[in-house]
Amino acid sequence: MASRKLKTAGQVNKELMVEAAIKAVKERGLSENAAAVEFGVCRMTMRRRIENPNPEPHGITKTSFEDHKFFSRFLSRHKELSMRITHATNRKKDREWTTERCEEYIQKLQKLKDGGFLERPEQVWNLDETAFNTARMYNRVVARRGVKQIPSQFDGNEKECVTILPCGNAAGVQLKLLALYAGKVHVQSRLDGTFDMIYHAVNSSGYMDQILFANYIKKEVLPAITELLTVIFVDGHFSHVNNLLLVRYCQDFFKDTGKRVEIFCLPVGQTNHLQPFDVSAFGGIKKKWHSYSRNALAGGMLNTGEQKGTPRMDISRKTDAFKANLCRKYFIGGFAFLPFLWLVNVIWFFKDAFLKDTPTNMEVQRIRGYVIKSLVGCCIWTAALAAWIVVFQTHRVEWDELGDRLSFIIPLGMS
Numbered sequence: 001m002a003s004r005k006l007k008t009a010g011q012v013n014k015e016l017m018v019e020a021a022i023k024a025v026k027e028r029g030l031s032e033n034a035a036a037v038e039f040g041v042c043r044m045t046m047r048r049r050i051e052n053p054n055p056e057p058h059g060i061t062k063t064s065f066e067d068h069k070f071f072s073r074f075l076s077r078h079k080e081l082s083m084r085i086t087h088a089t090n091r092k093k094d095r096e097w098t099t100e101r102c103e104e105y106i107q108k109l110q111k112l113k114d115g116g117f118l119e120r121p122e123q124v125w126n127l128d129e130t131a132f133n134t135a136r137m138y139n140r141v142v143a144r145r146g147v148k149q150i151p152s153q154f155d156g157n158e159k160e161c162v163t164i165l166p167c168g169n170a171a172g173v174q175l176k177l178l179a180l181y182a183g184k185v186h187v188q189s190r191l192d193g194t195f196d197m198i199y200h201a202v203n204s205s206g207y208m209d210q211i212l213f214a215n216y217i218k219k220e221v222l223p224a225i226t227e228l229l230t231v232i233f234v235d236g237h238f239s240h241v242n243n244l245l246l247v248r249y250c251q252d253f254f255k256d257t258g259k260r261v262e263i264f265c266l267p268v269g270q271t272n273h274l275q276p277f278d279v280s281a282f283g284g285i286k287k288k289w290h291s292y293s294r295n296a297l298a299g300g301m302l303n304t305g306e307q308k309g310t311p312r313m314d315i316s317r318k319t320d321a322f323k324a325n326l327c328r329k330y331f332i333g334g335f336a337f338l339p340f341l342w343l344v345n346v347i348w349f350f351k352d353a354f355l356k357d358t359p360t361n362m363e364v365q366r367i368r369g370y371v372i373k374s375l376v377g378c379c380i381w382t383a384a385l386a387a388w389i390v391v392f393q394t395h396r397v398e399w400d401e402l403g404d405r406l407s408f409i410i411p412l413g414m415s
Contacts, residue, residue, distance in 0.1 A: 017041050018041050018045060021036060021038070021041050022049060022050055024038065024039070025046075025050070032047060075142070079145075081143065081145070082143070082144075082145045083143075084142075084147055097270050097273075105267050108264070112262070115229070120171075121169065121172075122169055122171045122173075122227050124231060125230060125233070126167070126169070126170075126232070128166065128234070129163050129164065129180075129208050130163070131161070131162060133161045162180070163179075163206060164180075165180065166277060167216075167221055176197060176220055178200075178212075178220075179199070180202065180206060180208060181200075181206060184202070185202065186202055199219070209239050210243045211245060213243065213246065214243055217232075217246055217249060217250075222253050225259055227259065228260065230261050230262070231262045232261060232262070232263050232264065233264050235271040235275055236265050241265055246263065320367070323352055323363070324366040324367050327370040330344060330345040342378040350371060352364065352367050392406065
């Protein structure tokens with residue numbers, strides 16, 4: 001038998017007060033209002049408990065989130081929530097991110113700033129490796145809108161099959177990414193279709209090592225550096241830390257060009273919060289990759305069960321800016337002799353224009369303006385169309401041949 005969930009002291013105290021109030025009503029003859037005031041409980045709660053001493057659990061405990069219709073209605077009632085993708089984070093490493101380590105990290109960044117390494121975006125470069133496989137899936141959870149990362153903690157390590165190392169700077173320059181495969185020799189099929197846009201590498205483990213990382217920096221990153229002072233942010237992977245070969249390459253590059261390169265290692269275990277590629281890029285890319293791999297393994301054509309049926313747009317879950325732009329397009333489209341677009345505009349956006357909780361919002365005011373204009377245009381078109389129908393039906397016979405030419409269906413008379 002499943003164990004009952006433990007209650008807090010506040011919950012227990014509330015139940016005791018309700019029971020004491022009910023006892024006072026039954027034994028002392030107090031009215032429900034007086035007992036509710038004396039014991040500080042809700043009168044309706046006390047009345048329901050008197051009518052039903054053993055109530056059944058209610059609310060979300062009786063409804064399963066596996067019910068798609070209920071789940072859709074739940075999200076529609078809570079506009080601040082949406083489906084988000086969880087991001088794996090290690091519980092042990094999260095506890096290691098203390099105030100002291102955070103302050104030490106900020107001091108190192110300030111030292112770089114004082115040294116002139118953070119003056120222009122072209123000076124700041126970033127590298128980060130990630131791995132891809134065809135088995136691991138992301139979990140979907142409910143979270144607040146706009147949240148970029150949802151932690152999903154795990155214990156231990158996980159093995160991947162292909163390592164990818166992208167590189168770019170803060171100015172938007174993106175270099176060839178490094179694709180590292182496990183094996184002893186290159187396979188031609190891996191090179192096909194890449195159009196020389198990928199730096200291919202291979203080793204026995206499939207994981208980054210110091211030689212591969214240093215050679216990639218030498219052949220791809222250093223030739224792309226244009227500033228005299230440059231910093232490269234990397235994580236604390238063993239191939240990045242104490243890499244003597246990389247240090248030698250940077251020293252030789254400084255002697256040949258006069259350009260100084262600093263390698264800055266982010267705090268160990270915190271790259272999922274501080275590494276730009278982890279925070280902004282890898283989540284969306286891996287989402288698409290796992291969606292593709294999941295369907296490929298299932299034999300589908302990139303069509304999951306979640307995409308069955310005709311896709312539809314839930315306008316209520318869109319942002320006000322999106323609604324304002326869509327409302328404007330429908331309003332402009334109505335001038336192309338399509339007055340029904342104005343009618344659709346009024347029906348779709350009436351609630352957002354006049355029943356919104358934030359009427360002073362700039363986007364809401366734009367929607368209201370387009371809705372009013374669409375309503376006026378729709379009324380004018382309706383009045384003009386009705387007037388034309390009345391005039392035509394009244395004078396069609398008098399217009400003789402012109403009336404017949406304007407008639408789509410000529411009514412048959414009786415001989």
